[in-house]
Amino acid sequence: MDEVNFAVLGCGGIGRRTLEVSTDKEHLTPVAACDRNGAAVDHDGLDVDELLAATEGNIASDGGTAAASGSGTDSSGVKQTGENAGVAASVQADPTEEPIEEVIEASDDIDAVLIALPNFEHDFIPRVADRFAEAGYEGVLVDVLKRSRVIDMLDDRTDEFEAEGITFVCGAGATPGFLTGAAAIAAQSFVEVHEVEIWWGVGLKSGYEDNRGTVREDIAHLPEYDIDDAREMSDAEIEAVIDEYDGVIEFEDMEHADDVLLERAGICDAEDVTVGGILDVTSDEKPTTTTVRVTGTTFDGETGTNSFELDDATSMAANVNGPALGYLKAGVRRNRAGEYGVFGPADLMPGF
Amino acid sequence: MDEVNFAVLGCGGIGRRTLEVSTDKEHLTPVAACDRNGAAVDHDGLDVDELLAATEGNIASDGGTAAASGSGTDSSGVKQTGENAGVAASVQADPTEEPIEEVIEASDDIDAVLIALPNFEHDFIPRVADRFAEAGYEGVLVDVLKRSRVIDMLDDRTDEFEAEGITFVCGAGATPGFLTGAAAIAAQSFVEVHEVEIWWGVGLKSGYEDNRGTVREDIAHLPEYDIDDAREMSDAEIEAVIDEYDGVIEFEDMEHADDVLLERAGICDAEDVTVGGILDVTSDEKPTTTTVRVTGTTFDGETGTNSFELDDATSMAANVNGPALGYLKAGVRRNRAGEYGVFGPADLMPGF
Numbered sequence: 001m002d003e004v005n006f007a008v009l010g011c012g013g014i015g016r017r018t019l020e021v022s023t024d025k026e027h028l029t030p031v032a033a034c035d036r037n038g039a040a041v042d043h044d045g046l047d048v049d050e051l052l053a054a055t056e057g058n059i060a061s062d063g064g065t066a067a068a069s070g071s072g073t074d075s076s077g078v079k080q081t082g083e084n085a086g087v088a089a090s091v092q093a094d095p096t097e098e099p100i101e102e103v104i105e106a107s108d109d110i111d112a113v114l115i116a117l118p119n120f121e122h123d124f125i126p127r128v129a130d131r132f133a134e135a136g137y138e139g140v141l142v143d144v145l146k147r148s149r150v151i152d153m154l155d156d157r158t159d160e161f162e163a164e165g166i167t168f169v170c171g172a173g174a175t176p177g178f179l180t181g182a183a184a185i186a187a188q189s190f191v192e193v194h195e196v197e198i199w200w201g202v203g204l205k206s207g208y209e210d211n212r213g214t215v216r217e218d219i220a221h222l223p224e225y226d227i228d229d230a231r232e233m234s235d236a237e238i239e240a241v242i243d244e245y246d247g248v249i250e251f252e253d254m255e256h257a258d259d260v261l262l263e264r265a266g267i268c269d270a271e272d273v274t275v276g277g278i279l280d281v282t283s284d285e286k287p288t289t290t291t292v293r294v295t296g297t298t299f300d301g302e303t304g305t306n307s308f309e310l311d312d313a314t315s316m317a318a319n320v321n322g323p324a325l326g327y328l329k330a331g332v333r334r335n336r337a338g339e340y341g342v343f344g345p346a347d348l349m350p351g352f
Numbered sequence: 353m354d355e356v357n358f359a360v361l362g363c364g365g366i367g368r369r370t371l372e373v374s375t376d377k378e379h380l381t382p383v384a385a386c387d388r389n390g391a392a393v394d395h396d397g398l399d400v401d402e403l404l405a406a407t408e409g410n411i412a413s414d415g416g417t418a419a420a421s422g423s424g425t426d427s428s429g430v431k432q433t434g435e436n437a438g439v440a441a442s443v444q445a446d447p448t449e450e451p452i453e454e455v456i457e458a459s460d461d462i463d464a465v466l467i468a469l470p471n472f473e474h475d476f477i478p479r480v481a482d483r484f485a486e487a488g489y490e491g492v493l494v495d496v497l498k499r500s501r502v503i504d505m506l507d508d509r510t511d512e513f514e515a516e517g518i519t520f521v522c523g524a525g526a527t528p529g530f531l532t533g534a535a536a537i538a539a540q541s542f543v544e545v546h547e548v549e550i551w552w553g554v555g556l557k558s559g560y561e562d563n564r565g566t567v568r569e570d571i572a573h574l575p576e577y578d579i580d581d582a583r584e585m586s587d588a589e590i591e592a593v594i595d596e597y598d599g600v601i602e603f604e605d606m607e608h609a610d611d612v613l614l615e616r617a618g619i620c621d622a623e624d625v626t627v628g629g630i631l632d633v634t635s636d637e638k639p640t641t642t643t644v645r646v647t648g649t650t651f652d653g654e655t656g657t658n659s660f661e662l663d664d665a666t667s668m669a670a671n672v673n674g675p676a677l678g679y680l681k682a683g684v685r686r687n688r689a690g691e692y693g694v695f696g697p698a699d700l701m702p703g704f
């Protein structure tokens with residue numbers, strides 16, 4: 001595979017950790033990163049260590065999409081707002097009012113763009129894609145979105161992506177990405193799949209500060225809240241919800257895009273997919289083991305359940321960012337072969 | 353994905369079961385099948401039920417590559433040799449001295465060819481590929497080979513395949529194929545993989561007659577035998593070996609291509625892959641659960657083991673043929689996008 005360079009939109013937990021993981025991957029060079037405060041572009045490759053050191057602890061709870069709610073410095077002493085907040089704290093970055101525009105302007109030389117922004121408005125990521133398409137970007141866009149309904153919005157843009165030469169890979173994080181990929185493999189014993197059960201555990205004590213945007217988005221999956229509530233809640237209100245659950249929140253029947261992504265890949269019907277899990281912000285230990293269970297019938301009439309299990313020692317960050325970069329590389333391969341449009345992670349698996 | 357039609361070379365257990373499984377798969381049409389006695393070609397699609405009914409129990413222990421050693425009929429009363437033995441017993445087939453040639457002659461209209469022949473001479477499958485290449489075939493060749501050393505022989509032909517427009521997918525059965533694909537997924541939590549342990553269980557009592565070629569090939573993996581011994585042994589000698597082990601044979605450190613295929617896909621070093629398993633011809637129950645264990649270190653310094661487990665109810669046949677057809681479809685997709693050369697199953701996964 002040829003060399004791949006990429007940009008990251010958003011420097012919250014996912015964006016920054018993706019930059020970090022990329023330094024361990026072959027053939028991948030990060031050349032741009034931005035958040036709402038600034039943008040860093042270097043076509044020879046960013047200095048990831050410097051960028052991470054400058055921005056550690058420098059991240060807003062909303063991931064940078066909602067309005068600034070504070071005005072001072074956070075507990076680490078790094079400014080979250082105002083001049084040189086966020087990415088702009090890096091010597092490689094410049095403050096800007098139009099960070100995404102800065103990346104778009106540099107995108108002629110960028111193979112892939114990872115959109116690591118929380119998607120509080122459902123059409124936020126699709127609208128970011130529109131901006132790249134309108135600017136004539138020919139390359140790969142990858143997101144790590146979770147919610148099923150966004151896929152339809154992306155599908156509506158298929159013609160536009162195909163016309164421009166964009167390969168959009170959606171839902172490429174841990175779940176849907178990693179775990180639907182595993183489900184696509186696990187389904188291969190069967191000629192008919194009856195049920196896919198995805199169950200995750202996340203222990204997020206020390207990583208909590210770094211992933212507040214993700215926690216906020218998770219709260220929107222609770223039956224009492226929706227995504228608008230979650231976006232508009234203050235940090236204190238989010239904390240109050242977490243306290244109400246004593247820091248351990250169990251989710252059932254989540255609206256996760258695993259269902260529609262497995263259906264579009266021909267693995268099973270969306271309604272046969274269930275997603276749930278437990279988030280524990282009081283411990284770094286996982287409260288439950290992340291598993292994928294695929295139940296089906298073989299061609300010779302036997303029913304069985306194949307399973308995939310992640311070691312409890314593997315963090316959420318490890319399980320989001322490795323797969324995201326893998327799917328990004330897969331997207332670049334497809335793009336270079338002239339395959340454009342919208343792909344789910346399981347679409348990038350062999351055409352099982 | 354567009355429609356895919358395919359041919360099967362060899363109508364032993366793997367070939368016949370692949371035809372059967374394909375009837376449960378969408379967009380796949382079998383249009384040719386052959387063994388050493390005959391060839392059936394129908395570009396509108398073979399009648400799989402008729403072909404299977406006509407050839408059931410009609411299979412030589414050597415899978416059709418060695419010289420005929422018997423002259424009569426087997427216990428099912430279907431002739432294994434002479435006129436109308438094997439595939440020629442089907443009304444759709446004609447007896448021929450040159451079955452592979454018959455398929456090659458029809459191959460202009462064939463998207464993919466599954467080579468389901470035992471590979472007793474190490475260069476047998478590579479030589480079959482040569483014949484297709486020399487005839488100007490542009491399409492996909494898939495094998496389900498197991499041995500590492502064959503991969504090098506195929507790699508030596510990369511230039512030829514690329515010049516002709518051939519996409520060769522090697523080792524696409526249960527192992528290496530299915531289980532290396534699972535290993536490639538399981539590795540995604542890690543930035544460094546230390547060990548991949550592949551362990552299989554096969555219970556092959558009622559399926560034994562149908563898979564004698566596979567059993568014979570397995571015996572070549574025992575330390576006391578090599579592949580030449582296994583090819584030249586009579587059925588009675590094979591039985592004697594099986595009896596010596598009371599029908600339950602454990603294999604360790606097998607020369608399985610899982611190692612080189614995972615290395616070429618960038619997952620780990622070949623020397624970090626171990627393959628073993630237990631074959632039980634006295635029972636249909638699996639003597640041990642088939643598992644893949646991938647141990648590595650995450651970007652944040654944790655060491656863990658992700659695992660993939662196949663339900664004991666899934667037969668060897670189910671786990672060979674579903675993945676083989678999946679990788680075949682993936683190969684066709686790559687071929688249509690203009691990607692030629694030699695691919696392992698894990699190469700067809702997202703470029704993790």
